[in-house]
Amino acid sequence: MAGPHHHAYVWLGSGDVLVKPGDAHRRPDHPEFRSAQVMPLECADWLLKPAARIEATFDEAKEGAEWYAGQLARYAELFVGASMPDPLYEETVRALAAGEDRVGGWWVSGGRFLSLNLIACSPHRVRPEYTCPQR
Template identity: 85%
Template sequence: MAGPHHHAYLWLGSGDVLVKPGDAHRRPDHPEFRAAQVMPLECADWLLKPAARIEATFEEPKEAAGWYGAQLGRYAGLFVGTYAPEPSYEETVRALSAGEDRVGGWWVSGGRFLSLNLIGCGPHRVRAERVCPLR
């Protein structure tokens, strides 16, 4: 893709997989990294995962922010107790417009972890060496 955009990534899985002995499988230099379904340790490293892991791609921050909010609504029933994220649509649009990532992670029912990510690309503002997975 040409021009700045954001790729959407989502992971919902067992906390045991997230923290299986150590976190080496969540680092790019580990042989399991590309195939591991779990989220990477560093947000920009999502861009090193296979392109098939991308849930959606957005050129417009408002559309990306809408996706993020919709996913939180979709998974709202999983949040434990009184805790539930309250993202600001306006703040998400502001951050994405500046090329920033929007990243959230929450422990949810059943010992699972939910990770929602909008990762800036074209290039990434912190890790410019990360090539767009859709190239």
């Protein structure tokens, strides 16, 4: 895909997996990194995961912000006993339009962790050497 855009990634899993033991499996130099279903330590490292992990791709900031807000609504019941985070729609549009990532992570019911990510691609601001995954 040509031009700046964002890839969407979601991870929902047991908090125990985040520290299985330690976090080496969440780093790109670990042999399990590409196959590990857990989110990476650095946001840009999502781009090093298999392209099949991409939930959606957005060329327009408003579309990405709508996806992000929609994902929060989709997982709303997991925030039982805690306030669901504000999707900060306008801030998300601004960040995406500026080529920034939009990342959120929350502990939710059942000792799980929910990670929602919109990762900039072509290029990534922090890791411009990362190539864009091809679907």
